[in-house]
Amino acid sequence: MIVRVQAEDFDTGAELADFAADRQDVGAVVSFTGVVRDSDAMLDRMEIEHYPGMTERALTDIAATAMSRWELADALVIHRHGALRPGERIMMVATAAAHRRAxxxxxxxxxxxxxxxxxxxxKEVTRAGENWVAAKDDDEAALGRW
Amino acid sequence: MTLDILYFAWVRERIGEPRERLETSAKTVAGLVEELRAREPRYAAAFADLSALRVALDQELADFDAPLDGVREVAFFPPMTGG
Incomplete structure (x- = not known):
């Protein structure tokens, strides 16, 4: 299980090439990469704040829960913090399992x-000012799926 | 009891500092919030609507009625927006 919280960028390709590379029992690797979006060409940057210590703990707990629920061979979570420009990678997750469904x-x-x-x-810093991104009810409701 | 209190995102901005150390006799998070609200208007503003806030005790999410026994670090913040 790999959990990293960092300011620096990461190389998605290199991470995936290394991920679960030593496991012969893996038949499926799925990954997701989150990117800073600027839908209306107003965004200067996204500032990501986090809670050092709790962040690593929470991500490790979440990844450990996924490992046990789906019998994963491995799980990877990388999340950046600090000021990120449109188009920059924010985070990625990857999972490795015997079969694709898991x-x-x-x-x-x-x-x-x-x-x-x-x-x-x-926090979005735009040409019109800055605002904290509000949590969406949909995101909270999505937890009910699991 | 001495507590380290941490604030994040707009809670930090409203209060004007990221953390502080506080001596308190509050028994629960709700009691601590009452104490903070009474201190200064900036605290009253930050804690005006508890439904807009989350709390963590020693880096684990908790409820506002949770006891503070043995707790060292309390953090207040808005709902999280990772990913």
């Missing part, structure tokens, strides 16, 4: 929990 479901689960249960907060 890998897809576990990756979906990781994302749902990471959205609402990992202590990160996003």
């Amino acid at each position: 890998a897809f479901e576990a990756a979906d689960f990781l994302m749902d929990y990471l959205k609402s249960r990992a202590p990160f907060w996003k």
Whole structure:
């Protein structure tokens, strides 16, 4: 299980090439990468704040839950903090399992929990001003799926 | 009892500092919130609507009626927006 919280960028390709590379029993690797979106060309940057210590703990708990629920061979979570420009990678998750269904479901689960249960907060700094991104009811409701 | 209190995101901005150390006799999170609210208007503003806030005790999510026995670190923040 790999959990990293960092300011630096990461190389999605290199991470996936290394992920579960030594496991012969893996038949499926699923990954998701989150990118800073600027839908209306107003965003200067996204500032991501986190709670050092609790963040690592929460991500490790979430990944451990996914590992046990889906019998994963491995799970990876990388999440950045600090100021990120449109188009920059924010985070990625990857899951490795014998078969694809478990890998897809576990990756979906990781994302749902990471959205609402990992202590990160996003502030959008736009040409019109700045505002904290509000949590969506949909994101909270999504936890009910699991 | 001495507590480290941490604030994040707009709670931190409203209160004007990221953390502070506090001597309190509050028994629960709700009691601590009452104490903080009474201190200064900036605290009253930050804690005006508890439904907009979350709390963690020693880095684990908790409820506002949770006891503070043995707790060292209390953090207040808005609902999380990771991913």
